Amino acid sequence: MFEALLEEVVASTEGARASLVMDFDGISLASYVREDASPDIKTVGIELTVLLRAAKQAVSMLEVGSVEEVVLVAAHLTALVRIVNENYFVAIALAPGGNLGRARYLMRTRVSELMSELS
Secondary structure (H helix, E strand, O other), X not given: OHHHHHHHHHHOOOXXXXXXXXXXXOOEEEEEEOOOOXXXXXXXXXXXXXXXXXXXXXXXXXXXXXXXEXXXXXXXXXXXXXXXXXXXXEEEEEOOOOOHHHHHHHHXXXXXXXXXXXX
């Protein structure tokens, strides 16, 4: 189930390279990678867990609710992360100039499917 959903999001988003579902301990549940994708999406996900933990701590201290989405834009990669629940997140890696808006839309509309599968 997860792989088909991840593949759909990547295939439907211009510039998307890979996607994954991962827990906050850095354990990947599923991933989909285009043939030409780099860097490794699992490595990206593991590094994103550090950023996500810091973001969760910051919003907790600020008492502004919970983290829903994080975007990291670097020179050669844009990473979009959508929190699924308190244990899991989904991430998509995009090439520079990739369609971030489309990725955000697909991730937002598909996260309920992931939640039902992870419950």
